[in-house]
Amino acid sequence: MVRPEKATLTDRDPQERQRQGSELNEAEAIERAKQGDAQAFQALYDKHKRRVYSLCLRMTANTAEAEDLTQEAFLQLYRKIATFRGESAFSTWLHRLSVNVVLMHLRKKSLPVVSLEETTQGGEEDTPKKDFGAEDLALAGSIDRLHLQKAVDDLPPGYRTIFVLHDVEGYEHNEIATIVGCSIGNSKSQLHKARMKLRDLLKLNRAEKAGKS
Amino acid sequence: MNCVELQESLAEIEDGSRADQRAHLKTCAECSALVADLNLIASSAIDLREAEEPSPRVWNSIEIAVRQLEAELNLIASSAIELREAEEPSPRVWNSIEIALRQEGLIRPPRSSRSLLPSLSSRWAWARWMVPAAAVLLIAVGVYVRQHSLAQQLATDLATHPASAAVSDVAIAGLNDDDLLQEVSEQTPAMKAQYADNLRSVNEYIQDAKGNVDANPNDEEARRSLLEAYQEKAMLFELAMDRTQP
Known part of the structure; x- marks a missing residue:
């Protein structure tokens, strides 16, 4: 050539x-x-x-x-x-x-591309629980990018993959299912759980900041 | 729909826009806040898309790796050329090709008389032997003529044993023009007229050259012309022999 x-x-x-x-x-x-x-x-x-x-x-x-x-x-x-x-x-x-x-x-690295929780079905340990008795600090209409970044980094790898592919990179669930090798329902479910987890992490971060001040 | 059911339904309908979701959200501030937060997270996520700039060392590493890759590819390419004629096929390969082509009639079997030394068994074998012999003799005469450049000596030689006459005699004794023409007319009749013409021309050329040498025995040019004339005749015989062979 x-x-x-x-x-x-x-x-x-x-x-x-x-x-x-x-x-x-x-x-x-x-x-x-x-x-x-x-x-x-x-x-x-x-x-x-x-x-x-x-x-x-x-x-x-x-x-x-x-x-x-x-x-x-x-x-x-x-x-x-x-x-x-x-x-x-x-x-x-x-x-x-x-x-x-x-x-x-x-x-x-043997890290789960899709959360293991999804494959075993029923383990809800990682799913954020709604604590109805606790004070609910809403995210108040804005999220600091650095905090969001930090929260995404703290997600379990399986959740992180789906969240990044869908919400950050803009892939559809059917595309994610093909890329990652899971079902569309699995992708939707994991995305929801990832968002819930992120909400918890962000609120925790906000509470920590509020406690410090 | 209660709060737990709403949370579960959000996996499918993320924004809470379904009728039963909307009905619950109207009456539940906590779930409304949840849906708002989730939507906010989703919409903020896009800010992370191009948020980071890689360190310059990433490009440096890529650059080095690309150079290495290029060097390796060039090495492979240059080594590959050496493989081009590295292997000799087994003689079986040619044998098979030859057999196949013979079966298809694309090549003829080798002639038994095609050896370097002409066979003595064929009809015109004597003539084929004489062609190289005549050529050798002509060359020898040429060398002789060139070496004996003293005019007197050459003149004497030509008087007693004229080289041209000797050559002519030998050539004619070994390769009679008529015999040659007969052979040509048998093998390739269409060429006979042309050969007769050529023979006539070359004989005239020889006669002229001989005349010049006789007239000017010291003339180098005349002797060279005579030698060339005989060489032409020998070549003509060789050509005729080649054409008349099957």
Whole structure:
């Protein structure tokens, strides 16, 4: 295979790369990256890195793992970009590829991609209980992003996966069922429980803050 | 619907928009707050989508890994070329090909008389032996003529044992023009006229060259022309022999 002359991979300033990347039309960048053009690949990285890294970080709740997985996702992209035929949006395709990288990692770590509770049916230990006697501190119409982030990180891995895929990344339950390998009902149920758990965690956090002040 | 039933139903209808859910929510402030919170969590979640910027070391690692990958791929590609002609097929392969092509009539079986040395058993074997012999003789004469450049000596030689005459005699004794034409007319009659023409031309060329050498025994150019004329005739005989072979 004869490849066109490649741009050198240099340690250019990310902002400079971003500027050059934005000058490069995405479709053109994809085509050039398919030919092994390093500059075009950098442009794609700069454009999509935040989305991919955020996904990895949300699903693993671990910075080091998220960085490794982001790297792995973009290396997979480099290896597989020639197979991208434009049947879906590039961001959708890359995103799906990244999700698969993360899920593969979670499976290797033997972390439940879907909560074990769901498979045994009936264990409600993890499900937040409504304590009707306790003072109910409502979330009062706003959620601080950092607190939400922290609460998502504290979710059990199974809940976290479904919550991130549905509420953060915008996948539908049928898509999640396919990606994760569970039923649609299971996905819905876990999402609901994840939200309930998050509400508890956020309220707990708020109560702690109120107690301190 | 009570509070527990409402919570369970929220897994299916998340926003509490079903009629029985709405009816309960109108009368229950706690469940209304719950649904509002859940909706708030869902709507806030999208803020997490591109919230994080990876460290620059992520790209550095990707860059290094891509370089390594490229180097490995280049190594594989360059090594792969070495595999191109690395293997010799077994002789069986050619045997099978040959058999198949012969069966299909695409190639003819090898001729038994196609050895380097012409067979003595064939009808025109004597002529085939004489072609190379005549060629060797012609070349020898050429060398002889070139080496004996002293005019007097050459003149004497030509007078007593003229090289051209010797060559001509040998050639004619071994390869009579008529015999050759007869052979050509038997094997490839269409070519006979052309060969007769060519023979006539080359014989005239020889006669002219001989005349020049006789007239100017010191003339190098004339001697070279005579040698070339004989070489042409030998070539013509060789061609004829090749064409007339089956």
